[in-house]
Amino acid sequence: MSKADVMACLSSLRQHQHRGQRSPHKPLLVLLALGQLTTTDSSALDWSTTADRLAELIRDYGPPSTAGPTQRAAYPFTRLRSDKIWTLNHDVPMDRVQPLATNRVVGQLTPALEDALRDPDIAAAAARLLVDAEFPPTIAPDVLMAVGLDPDTILTTAHQTDKPRQRRRSWTVAILTAWNRQCAFCGFDGQLGAATVGVEAAHIRWFTFDGPDDPDNGLALCSLHHKLFDHGALGLDNDLRITVSSNFTSRTDTGQSVYGLHRRPLRPRPGTTPPAATHIHWHTREVFKGPALTS
Ligand SMILES: [Zn+2]
Known part of the structure; x- marks a missing residue:
């Protein structure tokens, strides 16, 4: 072959x-x-x-x-x-x-x-x-x-193989700006000089599964919470609150601080387009490792 x-x-x-x-x-x-x-x-x-x-x-x-x-x-x-x-x-x-x-x-x-x-x-x-x-x-x-x-x-x-869709850099910039260049989950907003470090634009419905480069399909997340969100350890509910998977475990206080995110509301700045329910639903169905913590 x-x-x-x-x-x-x-x-x-x-x-x-x-x-x-x-x-x-x-x-x-x-x-x-x-x-x-x-x-x-x-x-x-x-x-x-x-x-x-x-x-x-x-x-x-x-x-x-x-x-x-x-x-x-x-x-x-x-x-x-x-x-x-x-x-x-x-x-x-x-x-x-x-x-x-x-x-x-x-x-x-x-x-x-x-x-x-x-x-x-x-x-x-x-x-x-x-x-x-x-x-x-x-x-x-x-x-x-x-x-x-x-x-x-x-x-x-x-x-890298041919990609039918190329990521739009302008989407990344727009998402980071819309969320004030800080993690929508924990508020991390690190900068090195004038450059934002450790904060990324995250698709809610994955780009690889036809997630659009739209304002309502993105969040600014710190690198850690981006990874946990894509792995399904973290999710969102229909009221735009963070959910933590009951399958997520950690042995240290630092790791266990993730539990504290459970049910915390997203706080977009005024005017920021909130995540669309349809994209949250996709993430909950296809990615989030449910069930969520109960309290
Ligand atoms: Zn974070």
Whole structure:
């Protein structure tokens, strides 16, 4: 397979997306197989040793779900076969956990794809394509690290693929200005000389999921709270109050200060466009790791 063939077949994984619903299960499995290939020269993944790891990846980087973690791992492990890039050494039914365990099933990228991905340039471009399609820049490095790939190599512009939409710098400036160049959650407003440092414009509905560069889809957030918001540790409710996930834990007073944000109202300055309910709803449905703290 040529590089173009690899990119085309991995791009088609994205077509399973439906109405802004995140479904990173298959891309996460391909990334895990790619990490395995990079470190062991084979993409073979034994279900018995992969299930927990894949389940953790989906739990940590996928949308919230009520399905059991192992069940969520069985979905891509069996269904990626239909994309013609993944094989199993036993013909087991789709989605079922038990036959995967009973038959000691091993999954592997198809030989042609695996062979192409042994080229480091193709592997890096493929990984970049998958993370760019599914995750914002705050999360992409964490995903790559979690699957055993090197973010510093992959997230260089050399491996950036064509983007149908380019981020508008003017949107970033407008959001930072509208929110007084301070974190809408904690008020952090650090400057180094005249330059704002550690405060970023954050999309509420992710740019990668058709989040528009509109005033009502952005917040200025400090780097920490931007990351926690994109990971789903923090969210917003319909009354424009901050919510903290009950799954967020910390051992230190500094980390636990995040709890203090729960139910704190956003305080846009007069005239600032508040976040739109539709974008908050998307974030709550697709990103926030609910339930929120109860008090
Ligand atoms: Zn902050």
